[in-house]
Amino acid sequence: MIRCTRHTAAFSLLLLLALLAGAGRVQVVQSASYDDNPGNRRTQIARWSQPRGDIYIGDRKVTGSTDTRQDLRYERSYTAGDLYAPVTGHASQGYGATGLESAEDDLLSGADDRLAPFPFWHEITRSLRPPGDVHTTIDRDLQRIAYDRLAGRKGAVVALQPRTGRILALVSTPSYDPQQLSSNGRDTTAAWRRLTRDDDQPLLNRAIRQTYPPGSAFKVVTAAAALENGVVGDIDAPTRTPSPYRLTGSNTLLRNASGGCADASLRDAFAASCNTVFAKLGAEVGGEAMAATARAFGFNAGEDELRLPSPALPSVFATRQDAAQVSLSAIGQYETRATPLQMAEVAAAVANGGQRMRPYLVERVTDGDGDTVGVTRPEVAGSAMRPMTAQLLQQMMVDVVERGTGKRAAIKGAVVGGKTGTAQHGVENSAIPYAWFISWAKSGGAASAADVAVAVVVEDAEAHRADVSGGGSAAPIAREVMKAALD
Template identity: 60%
Template sequence: MTRNIRHAAVFCALLLVALVVNAARVQLVRGPEFDGNPANRRPDIARYGQPRGDIRVGGEPVTGSRDTGEHLRYERTYTEGPLYAPVTGFASQAYGTTLLEHAEDGLLSGADPALAPIPLWNDVTGFGNAGGSVETTIHAGAQRAAFEGLGGHKGAVAAIEPATGRVLALVSTPSYDPQHLSGNGAAVKRAWERLTGDPDKPMLNRAVRQTYPPGSTFKVVTAAAALDAGVVSDLDAPTVSPDPYTLPGTRTRLTNESEGCRDASLREAFEWSCNTVFAKLGVDVGVADMAATAEAFGFNDDGLRVPFSVARSTFDTSVDRAQLGLSSIGQYNTRATPLQMAMVAAAVANGGQARTPYLVERTVRAGGAVVATSGSSPAREVMSPATAARLAELMRGVVENGTGANAAIPGAVVGGKTGTAQHGVGNSGTPYAWFVSWARGGQDAEPRVAVAVVVEGRAADRGEISGGGLAAPVARAVMAAVLGS
């Protein structure tokens, strides 16, 4: 009898070992396979089983969560969704996440290990964390001014605090309401099909993901290169610049929209945006120095993130002299995001020092404890302080005496540069209206905001499209909102 009991005990022990081994095999070896199986809804149920953390602007949430009472319990909600969509992106149960919702998904969803009270706590207890919140650098007044300023136009605005790199505004129009994509029902599918099929591309973040020929706003870069290289030393001395200017090695003659550009000084050429002067300056500076200056400003950088990725702004380094002339006035293959051109204006405003832009001020736990802070990156020198001071003087002249008068703010010091960028085969496309600028309040020691605005003009208004007419008033509204806060 005892022998039979012993055999039964051994057999039961073997069964227990087999169960433990099989459980370990399922959990550890085949666990990832089961987690990734489309039929396994447990990860989704857990992910949406609690409210998502908030994205905040000025300390106030611009996102929320709604209890649906369904298996995927909580859906994302958005306060003034179209206004902040270029910042937040969307968090959809059906289509995933974009922009800040994607870059900070671990923290917002509660999955980030940094939210655990002690390392490996959740692995041991099996409990999850409440989602953390993301405090952005966005200035609510500047964001609204940019959005309302663009109005019904297609375009984008980016604004930066020059001394720190804090992103104060990111606006893209037309926009969309990300809440329409939050759930997973038939209405969400219809909204997705409508938005992705819209030829105006409302889900495209034009401020950071679309590049444009910057046109005459790129003359800020060309002027910096010419001054740093010593090609120009006196802002008021006549340049040797024919009008029209025949591009080197070609029969193509470059002309100007303004009169009086022949042999114009750098100051006059900057204020009235003389193409001939700046094309020749770029050729005289040469490809190597032009490329070095452009890259110091941030062109040709594949790695810029804010924290989501930013499209690469380009300055072609393999051009001949004729192509270099066109590149130096923001045409040919030169392309830039609005954020990149805001970085150009910010570097001038900050005495030639550039700060990498950033959008997240800090991340915090549900209880308010800080998880991480961002802060300014080390400054890099884009140009000499003397060159930056002279460029700031030139940009002030554009607003006070030239094509940027619509950006002037009473009681403030404003510098700017207009641009009207041609594009398309034979310049057949409707031009883009550009304006880049910076502003300092009357009592401020240094500029507080740098802005870039691009407006995609309508074909019907082609003859009236200009940076000073369309884009400068938007920039003025954004700058005034920051200075008045």
């Protein structure tokens, strides 16, 4: 009898150990797969069981949470959602998250370890932590002015602080109200279908997630390459460029939209935006050196370099080209593509004496009690050019505004430098060109630091072709944004 009891006890112990092992396997080893299973609503219910942290523009929060008293209890809400959509993105119960809502999701949802003094205890108890808040670098006035000046046209505006890399404005139009996507009901489904099928692509963040041919705005990079590589030693010396200019190894003749480009100096060619001069300079610099200079400005960057923390699309300068293709790339055509963020970086690097700062969108993050748990420090991304080259480019960009194609960007009492761009695209350039303007401004004298750098691109599909130009469409928008920054 005692022997049978012992066997029964041993067998029961084995069964208990097997049950504990099975439970441990499910709760520890396989927990992640169960959490990620689309059929598991517990994860979603837990995720939306408390209000999310908020995103701040200055001292005002532009997000909130609404108690629906449903299974997915708290629904995201937005203030002036279409104005700040390129910054916040959306947090949707049915369609996931984008923008800062995605990049800072751990903090906003309470999952970030910085929000708990004892993170391991929260892992064991699976208890919810109070969420944190995100404080952005966006200037409320600049954001509103940039958005209003685009006036519903397709395009984007990015404003940076050159000496730090702080993003002061990030605008993309047409925009959308993220609150339309917050819930998971029929109205949300209908809104998602409408937005995703809209030919104007309101969900696309054109400021950081769309690349365009930069056109003549890229001539800033080409001028830097020519000066850095010794192709041009004196910006006032004739460049011996014919007009029209025959592309090397090709029968294609390149012409100019303005006169006075034959044998023009680099300074005059920059002010008049002479395609022939910059195409010739690009060929003389060579594809390898042009690509190296473009990379120094931020083109062809890796994924880790392009987080704000929202991910930005890389800008591209082709690394394998023949001489004719290099010439076209040097005037911002062929396969050269850039985001408005990238072109704002180009202007900022010139304004900052050649030093390129890494752009950032989050100033600091705080916990549920308002205590700071993370701060973004300005970071040098690299040297785009020597300080002397930057000084020469500053002079040439000021000439563009004072006597060249960018006169409509001038601000009384301020020093303004800029570069226009009209980028052709479409089959045989049949589409309406993109209008570019990149610029910087400072309220002090020549020796002072620039206060703001701006890039504007306007697609303007409804405009007459003759009305679309960087100086005509984009420069006035940049002027208003810069003026607000200086004020």
